[in-house]
Amino acid sequence: MGVKLLLEKANVPGIRSYDVYRREGGYAAAEKALKEMTIESIVEEVKKSGLRGRGGAGFPAGMKWSFIAKPEGVPRHLVCNADESEPGTFKDRYLMEFLPHLLLEGLLISSFALGSNDTYIYIRGEYAWVATILEDAIEEATKNGWLGKNILGTGFDCMIHVHRGAGAYICGEETALIESLEGKRGNPRIKPPFPAIQGLWMRPTVVNNVETLAAVVPIIKMGGDEYAKIGVGRSTGTKLISACGNINKPGVYEIDMTISVEDFIYSDEYCGGIANGKKLKACIPGGSSVPILPANLLLKTAKGETRYMNYESLSDGGFATGSMMGSGGFIILDEDQCIVKNTLTLARFYRHESCGQCSPCREGTGWMEKILQKIESGKGEVSDIDLLWDIQRKIEGNTICPLGDAAAWPVAAAIRHFRDEFEWHINNRELSQTSNFGLQHYADPIHVPA
Amino acid sequence: MSEQTLFKVTVDNITIEVPAGTTILQAARQIGGTVAPPAMCYYSKLQGSGGKCRTCLVEVSKGSEKDPRPMPKLVASCRTTVMDGMEVKNITSEKVVDARAGVVEFLLLNHPLDCPICDQAGECHLQDLSFEHGKSGTRYEFQRRTFKKHDLGKHIQLHMTRCILCYRCVFTADQLTNKREHGILDRGDHAEIATHIEKSLDNEFIGNVIDVCPVGALTDKTFRFKNRVWFLKPMDAHRDCPSCSGRVTLWNRGDEVYRVTARKDQWGEIEDTPDGKPGWICNTCRFDKKQTTDWVIEGPREISRQSVIAQGHYAGNIGTTKPTETFAAINEGRSPHLLMDIHSESEVNQPNVHLGENEGPSNGATFNNNIKNA
Numbered sequence: 001m002g003v004k005l006l007l008e009k010a011n012v013p014g015i016r017s018y019d020v021y022r023r024e025g026g027y028a029a030a031e032k033a034l035k036e037m038t039i040e041s042i043v044e045e046v047k048k049s050g051l052r053g054r055g056g057a058g059f060p061a062g063m064k065w066s067f068i069a070k071p072e073g074v075p076r077h078l079v080c081n082a083d084e085s086e087p088g089t090f091k092d093r094y095l096m097e098f099l100p101h102l103l104l105e106g107l108l109i110s111s112f113a114l115g116s117n118d119t120y121i122y123i124r125g126e127y128a129w130v131a132t133i134l135e136d137a138i139e140e141a142t143k144n145g146w147l148g149k150n151i152l153g154t155g156f157d158c159m160i161h162v163h164r165g166a167g168a169y170i171c172g173e174e175t176a177l178i179e180s181l182e183g184k185r186g187n188p189r190i191k192p193p194f195p196a197i198q199g200l201w202m203r204p205t206v207v208n209n210v211e212t213l214a215a216v217v218p219i220i221k222m223g224g225d226e227y228a229k230i231g232v233g234r235s236t237g238t239k240l241i242s243a244c245g246n247i248n249k250p251g252v253y254e255i256d257m258t259i260s261v262e263d264f265i266y267s268d269e270y271c272g273g274i275a276n277g278k279k280l281k282a283c284i285p286g287g288s289s290v291p292i293l294p295a296n297l298l299l300k301t302a303k304g305e306t307r308y309m310n311y312e313s314l315s316d317g318g319f320a321t322g323s324m325m326g327s328g329g330f331i332i333l334d335e336d337q338c339i340v341k342n343t344l345t346l347a348r349f350y351r352h353e354s355c356g357q358c359s360p361c362r363e364g365t366g367w368m369e370k371i372l373q374k375i376e377s378g379k380g381e382v383s384d385i386d387l388l389w390d391i392q393r394k395i396e397g398n399t400i401c402p403l404g405d406a407a408a409w410p411v412a413a414a415i416r417h418f419r420d421e422f423e424w425h426i427n428n429r430e431l432s433q434t435s436n437f438g439l440q441h442y443a444d445p446i447h448v449p450a
Numbered sequence: 451m452s453e454q455t456l457f458k459v460t461v462d463n464i465t466i467e468v469p470a471g472t473t474i475l476q477a478a479r480q481i482g483g484t485v486a487p488p489a490m491c492y493y494s495k496l497q498g499s500g501g502k503c504r505t506c507l508v509e510v511s512k513g514s515e516k517d518p519r520p521m522p523k524l525v526a527s528c529r530t531t532v533m534d535g536m537e538v539k540n541i542t543s544e545k546v547v548d549a550r551a552g553v554v555e556f557l558l559l560n561h562p563l564d565c566p567i568c569d570q571a572g573e574c575h576l577q578d579l580s581f582e583h584g585k586s587g588t589r590y591e592f593q594r595r596t597f598k599k600h601d602l603g604k605h606i607q608l609h610m611t612r613c614i615l616c617y618r619c620v621f622t623a624d625q626l627t628n629k630r631e632h633g634i635l636d637r638g639d640h641a642e643i644a645t646h647i648e649k650s651l652d653n654e655f656i657g658n659v660i661d662v663c664p665v666g667a668l669t670d671k672t673f674r675f676k677n678r679v680w681f682l683k684p685m686d687a688h689r690d691c692p693s694c695s696g697r698v699t700l701w702n703r704g705d706e707v708y709r710v711t712a713r714k715d716q717w718g719e720i721e722d723t724p725d726g727k728p729g730w731i732c733n734t735c736r737f738d739k740k741q742t743t744d745w746v747i748e749g750p751r752e753i754s755r756q757s758v759i760a761q762g763h764y765a766g767n768i769g770t771t772k773p774t775e776t777f778a779a780i781n782e783g784r785s786p787h788l789l790m791d792i793h794s795e796s797e798v799n800q801p802n803v804h805l806g807e808n809e810g811p812s813n814g815a816t817f818n819n820n821i822k823n824a
Contacts, residue, residue, distance in 0.1 A: 356640075359614065
């Protein structure tokens, strides 16, 4: 049984309400932070904890906080990124739905540390009922004196506003989120300037993921050093993983990042093995935009070491033989899944969600989708694979925001590891429409085109 | 004003000193020539423009004197400011050349390539870009996205199909008019420039969107299909205009004024007026004053860089090779009077005479003789 910090109380009946949350020890961390700690010491604790951003990039949260500019007389803002739209990721929704007060407590502490009097939760439009839960929770917290003017008599004012997005994936990118929050079209901004200098309404802004901000609560409660002892290396603390796909027990799990991938998939405590007694074929370990890994590279690294569920181990081997922790959307594909179709689905998603601002992403994502559609429907040529490779190479790294990379990586990884399946699709046009490639390769799954 | 700090920056091994805050693109433009990266969306006169088309990507091989680490990715030179001691690679970097060719291909994916019937042809930045940095073929084999033509008011027609979504016209309307009536609808490759809904653009300065459009998406309705730009003679002219500077370029054929545009510099951008402000022109000057008598002609305008108008721009490196063999070598000692022996192809002239054996040039008599003899 792993350590649970965030979801420890998730199963307590009525934990969604303020009274139960408070009775279970809620808002104690906020009390401690506001009454006993200084702004500097809170930031210091978060730095010591080694907490890394849980939104996908894994940037150290304490470091991000210390970058915020503090010009005299200019208000600062904290924005909570609850625009969780990555296919396969649904951990934030779970957290907000069941423990809204945990997020609010984390937001309160963080707002205090950053000096944000107006804090925003940007929640994706599809999470309409979750937004209502949050709004109710804010009302309760305000009634009980945890939000509003002069909180706990410290003279600190803080109000949390819930802002509903309109369902665009791109608004999960922090600068696009800020644009959208300002009421503009959700196009990512060109950086620099970074939000820490000029963010929301050109004021210094920190944008953090829901899980990151919620994790501030246990950090303050137990201290940064204690928090850093959980986990391994630079992957400290616990991480929520939303597991889905062909597994027996899909759901949100809290892990302490010392567990191996194999254990996570097969143990009854977590995913409970592959559904219907099938075999594991591949896995997208961190949400749809990270590279897909075939089973043999997922369970063991290229060097033959066991792969663990943490930032370093999952990215071991770089993109050639590794992947990324990403946002924790763990998608399992069994032997019946077609990689070409899977890649097409992802490519279609990114084509649909590209904001259309910069040309490589706008045109390239549509092109990749069309080629994949062609291959999937049995009309592909072998040269199309190399063309796909070339297109993704020209998108990656050449765009304003990471959506271009996110669109390119799944395609690149699918070709890198499953080129023979693509070729099979092309060479067996009719057969590929009715049957599946299955688990035919595996002996040498690494094909990197020159 | 205090003394400006000067930063030393090296672009393609040419060093120049520029004031702090200058972008890499502007520094490279000061050096000029092929060192300057192409720019499709950046427009120095429009605040906030740039960074979108990605044609101006460059490699920063040395960040600065203090922090010599290279930048990990290619950067958009139009939005990246120089640091002291920065070293930039533009055409000397293979990565840049490759990425730029990719961007050109992307920009042309959904572009209709209807240059033969496009009014912008000859002064089109996309033509220049694809000629200078692109490849001759495309690997795209699917249907291109198309839109219907739209009239945006009395003077402007929008061919959305040709648009490359540079956002320049959006910035123009934002910064020149008091109320922007058009913008980008939708997203991704189905994004389009549009008014909401079917509004007409009739601001006094909205005509400038035609000048900033790098392609033929926004066209002047008073000029559409009237003439090809390379048949016209550009003349600098001015008039006393109450609302704008009145400094324009007239595009004449004979004494007839075909169109009026603002004066553009070598980068295709609006020239500054002598008082240092951008020389945007008003709709009256652009659309209504089409008589030479309306204007004081200053003299012919030099077009320094733009494509077909600057004659000979497309000559040279388009892959054609001149033959090196002499005729004698090709004919292996024979000396035909006609270069092509049509008789081997045609029965009409009854090829009883071998032209190569004829002395002197062949003429009608040679063949008449031939028929008589037959």
